[in-house]
């Protein structure tokens with residue numbers, strides 16, 4: 001076998017191998033340092049680096065690439081390293097004094113900012129010994145690091161997971177402020193190696209040599225081979241006993257016994273037979289209970305022989321022992337659920353005992369089911385975790401770290417790498433999956449039919465589906481309830497929300513109110529006050545109303561308003577219809593259609609359109625209005641020639657499409673009679689429709705940027721009415737809203753709608769209009785001004801009366817009269833200053849007493865003796881008015897009470 005083939009056979013030619021080749025790194029190990037540095041960023045600021053065990057030089061290459069120019073990089077290895085630019089290398093054993101001396105000579109008075117160690121001793125003896133040698137080498141690297149590192153420096157080392165790992169970590173923690181173990185993605189999952197990054201080297205004046213002495217750091221080791229003891233290996237021992245275990249995981253903590261035995265009875269009663277078979281060497285028959293089992297019918301010679309030495313058994317032998325346990329447990333009724341027994345005590349039915357084969361099958365399928373269930377649960381958990389992580393990532397709550405993630409997941413199946421659970425064989429899911437394997441193997445050997453298993457799977461899936469649906473339903477109802485609560489809460493707290501809700505309830509499409517004609521509007525049109533506006537219109541109307549109510553300039557305002565309105569584009573009825581049609585709301589489109597065509601002459605497309613159940617409750621105004629050519633002719637236009645011709649064009653176009661719709665004869669259009677109308681529906685027969693429409697348009701104008709944009713487009717002949725109608729047939733048109741939760745529909749209303757084009761000109765026009773509106777004083781200001789005016793008038797009146805009285809006084813000379821009158825008039829123009837309230841401090845027993853303090857007249861204020869609050873408020877006022885505190889504001893001395 002060639003070298004290449006051998007490598008590939010071991011799965012070593014992975015992507016990092018090829019990447020290393022591609023990027024010119026000497027070893028794939030280079031990526032481990034790249035990834036470690038990406039996470040911890042220790043190379044960028046380092047000026048001096050020592051790489052222990054550096055051959056062939058991958059790490060040196062990375063260091064020289066990432067460290068600043070002019071840095072000192074030294075590499076040591078047992079074997080010589082081919083020269084690397086910017087790096088000094090020499091061949092030496094890092095355990096030797098010579099290595100230390102040479103390092104000292106090379107570094108001179110430099111201290112290293114970073115010491116790297118990726119050493120791997122020549123392994124191949126017993127795992128325990130290999131692991132120990134690695135740990136020793138790591139400790140030796142640490143020794144050198146301690147000697148050469150500068151305070152605050154970083155030590156990066158490879159360690160193997162073994163029982164010495166914790167001891168090493170303890171030592172690292174004594175010497176460094178921050179120690180973290182990680183496994184870069186480029187480190188193979190099958191490898192027991194892990195990397196420890198020790199940052200911020202402590203500035204210790206003296207280090208106890210015991211910290212760096214392997215005899216003290218590591219406990220005494222037992223030698224001798226031992227097959228893996230982790231949960232994984234236990235299972236592998238049973239499922240694939242023939243395979244040589246290569247996963248080195250060290251000894252179970254504190255248990256170095258090599259030969260373990262277990263009583264037969266204990267094995268039979270063990271909860272986890274797989275763990276027993278994987279751990280123990282022999283099943284003995286020493287106690288009374290064990291001996292009784294020897295006489296059991298199921299205890300064949302085969303079983304007895306297998307119990308003698310578990311370590312030499314094959315898959316089939318283990319299977320025999322599991323079946324034996326099963327049979328014995330059946331006969332001892334160990335598996336029968338106790339609760340059921342008592343429940344069914346009254347109605348026990350004699351069952352034919354299962355034969356051995358059936359019992360085994362049953363047990364196997366049970367184990368299988370359990371394993372599948374657990375696997376599914378795990379998978380679900382993993383997916384949930386992944387979804388959470390993804391969500392966090394999307395919300396920028398975390399950053400993607402491509403390092404150290406996978407060693408928790410794939411390599412160890414979600415277990416913590418150093419979890420003692422794994423070593424002690426307490427992880428049920430792992431056992432289960434091994435059981436599954438064993439079952440599968442047995443099934444293959446014994447040619448069992450897999451259909452049963454599939455059937456079980458299907459049933460299981462169905463159950464799961466039901467469960468999931470039930471959960472989903474529950475979740476949905478919870479969400480609905482929570483949404484209701486949320487809305488209640490908002491309604492209670494937020495006045496804006498209340499107003500919004502009220503608007504929403506009164507009109508779903510308020511933004512189109514300027515044009516939409518519905519029952520309520522038209523009802524209101526009958527009233528003296530004209531049509532009732534809602535939403536934006538209502539706000540504007542209120543504003544106009546408020547302004548004119550108290551203001552002295554009411555007349556001016558009206559004039560201005562008219563002016564403002566006249567500047568806003570007054571759309572023709574046609575434009576308005578087009579606007580409706582263009583809206584995402586199908587109802588609006590309905591109005592347009594129906595106004596243009598009589599119901600019985602709808603085209604096939606419009607018939608289909610009106611078949612939609614969403615139109616069931618909708619009776620658009622136009623359905624009742626016979627629209628004649630005459631009427632259309634009288635339609636007010638925007639006044640330009642262009643517009644008129646555009647309107648005519650559209651009309652002609654429509655006539656071509658649907659000739660009957662626009663017939664001259666009014667009798668061709670089906671007129672809806674009063675009787676046809678639903679109760680309470682507005683009858684427009686006696687109304688001057690066009691006049692009312694015009695009035696509405698005059699009053700409201702176009703309220704949204706979309707409407708104005710569309711109006712512009714129509715006027716400029718960029719769009720025709722037919723275009724708008726066609727655009728109305730879109731993916732939003734036939735949304736089936738049945739059965740959808742309210743919160744979803746509300747959300748849809750906001751976002752799931754056609755994006756109508758908005759032009760800059762339209763937005764500018766609306767903005768200009770809004771600015772003009774905003775520039776007017778609000779009601780309160782107007783009221784205050786009026787009050788002020790009124791007060792001034794009253795003062796003047798008073799002064800006039802006084803002046804008249806003085807004038808009539810015959811006792812005074814003319815000069816005195818003039819002096820007095822001018823004084824009075826001068827005073828009348830001034831505001832009378834408010835007297836400051838008297839400050840009162842309640843002391844002793846008076847504290848907390850309510851009501852006016854005794855002996856206080858006029859305005860008063862209860863204060864604290866220190867008046868902290870008042871002084872602070874005064875400071876704030878001064879600051880706001882830009883005055884100094886001292887100016888004009890003397891501190892009042894509070895009166896005691």
Ligand SMILES: C[S@@+](CC[C@H](N)C(=O)[O-])C[C@H]1O[C@@H](n2cnc3c(N)ncnc32)[C@H](O)[C@@H]1O
Pocket residue numbers: 026027029030052053054055056057058059060076077078079092093094095118119120121122137
């Ligand atoms: C995995 S390689 C290092 C790879 C290196 N980091 C790279 O990127 O190319 C491990 C190296 O440790 C070296 N080594 C093992 N024991 C050593 C010791 N006692 N002194 C020096 N080097 C040693 C081996 O010669 C081997 O080249």
